[in-house]
Amino acid sequence: MTLIFSIILGIVIGVMITKYTVNQMMKPVHSETEATEYVANSEFTVQDDVFVNKSVSKRRAD
Amino acid sequence: MEFNPKTQNLKCPFCDTEMGLEEYKKQAGTDASADEKSSAKQPANPDEEIEGYNIYSCESCGGEIIAEEITGTATCPFCGNNIVVKEKFTGKNRPDYVLPFKFTQKEAKTKYKEYIRSKLKFLPNAFIDENHIDQIRGLYIPFWLYSADVTGEGSYKGDKIKTWKEGNVEFTETSHFDVTRKGNFSFSNIPVDASKEMPDDIMDTLEPFDLSEIKEFDMMYLAGFIANKYDVSDEEAYPRAEKRITNSTHAMLSDTLSSYNSTNTVFENIDIDKKKPDYALFPIWFLNTTWNGTQYLFAMNGQTGEFVGNLPCDKNKVTRYGVIVSLISIVLIYIVTSIFVGM
Numbered sequence: 001m002t003l004i005f006s007i008i009l010g011i012v013i014g015v016m017i018t019k020y021t022v023n024q025m026m027k028p029v030h031s032e033t034e035a036t037e038y039v040a041n042s043e044f045t046v047q048d049d050v051f052v053n054k055s056v057s058k059r060r061a062d
Numbered sequence: 063m064e065f066n067p068k069t070q071n072l073k074c075p076f077c078d079t080e081m082g083l084e085e086y087k088k089q090a091g092t093d094a095s096a097d098e099k100s101s102a103k104q105p106a107n108p109d110e111e112i113e114g115y116n117i118y119s120c121e122s123c124g125g126e127i128i129a130e131e132i133t134g135t136a137t138c139p140f141c142g143n144n145i146v147v148k149e150k151f152t153g154k155n156r157p158d159y160v161l162p163f164k165f166t167q168k169e170a171k172t173k174y175k176e177y178i179r180s181k182l183k184f185l186p187n188a189f190i191d192e193n194h195i196d197q198i199r200g201l202y203i204p205f206w207l208y209s210a211d212v213t214g215e216g217s218y219k220g221d222k223i224k225t226w227k228e229g230n231v232e233f234t235e236t237s238h239f240d241v242t243r244k245g246n247f248s249f250s251n252i253p254v255d256a257s258k259e260m261p262d263d264i265m266d267t268l269e270p271f272d273l274s275e276i277k278e279f280d281m282m283y284l285a286g287f288i289a290n291k292y293d294v295s296d297e298e299a300y301p302r303a304e305k306r307i308t309n310s311t312h313a314m315l316s317d318t319l320s321s322y323n324s325t326n327t328v329f330e331n332i333d334i335d336k337k338k339p340d341y342a343l344f345p346i347w348f349l350n351t352t353w354n355g356t357q358y359l360f361a362m363n364g365q366t367g368e369f370v371g372n373l374p375c376d377k378n379k380v381t382r383y384g385v386i387v388s389l390i391s392i393v394l395i396y397i398v399t400s401i402f403v404g405m
Contacts, residue, residue, distance in 0.1 A: 006396035006399055009391070009395050010389070010395050014384055014387040014388025014389075017387045018384035018387055021383070025181055025183065025184060026181065026184055026372065028370055028371075029261075029263045029372055030263060030266065031262060032266035032306060033305065033306060033309050034309045035307055035309075035310045036310045036314070038249050038252045039247055040248045040250035041248040042245060046215070046244035046245075047243055049239050049241050050242075051237065054235055054238065056233060056235045057236075058233045058234070059232055060231060061227055061230050
């Protein structure tokens, strides 16, 4: 049982690592969707956090 | 004369004489023909027009050059003179700025070899062995530089969750908040390429450019390189900049909500006041290589040396790598699981 579990999980992890490595190494071209490095100035004029209410729930800890 | 990226001067490729741009301009001022010789004129006869192409005459030898409409610089095939089509960079077509090349062609080739060496793990051996560069070109690519003042505001529902235990009872307290955020953000010089033939993703990956080194446009920087006029207008290119501004503003607003365990957006409004964009030319080295009948394009930022390009994968090498990683994972998981099962 342990062996079967290890083989299945090992193959899944192996495929995922391989896919990730190939993508990182061989397909480095991407489209830029943000421009945060071009922010010359930023200023927050409103940062309000208004407390509304609170609720408490309880359950038996196992 | 050619622009030398190493010394940032103009250099004669025949006698190696070098002089600064200002010095050259002074000399050209006293000898007007020097500047004339490095330019090309469009013949007045419209019968000579070919659709999509223009015919120019070299001011140095009089040879006729047929080039695409957007072509801004070329080398005369008859006398080898580097020419600039002045009308492509004057009047309303004149760029505001230019970022000069800092890397030479030789350095671009070296970077390409280093890039290939760093990818050996999955590259087909035949690609490495037979690899050769078909073409290497130094191009000034037209870019629009967008600046904008942005007001971003949003209203959110935020929850903070606290848990604790008393005896064998676990308590969860959820505090609910109404959250409001408003801010002003200034974006400056977001580059978007203004050339239809350049792949947008490659241009994006070559960022960032160091704009502290940008210069007022001067045609002298183009000498020895290829430069084209923009063929994507400011309005056509703007949606790409707008998307980046919107995403970044959303990200900055969201960053201020990190103290909450969960948030829901009630509304968010991003108002962009776009300013008139600047038009600039940025330096890129392009390399082409062919393998198995497919062309692979690589590009290097001519200012920073950032190198990008997609490469072919060897399926056998990828499979071998996957099998090894899977085997190692299986052994490690088996050992760890056996220890836990045995406990």
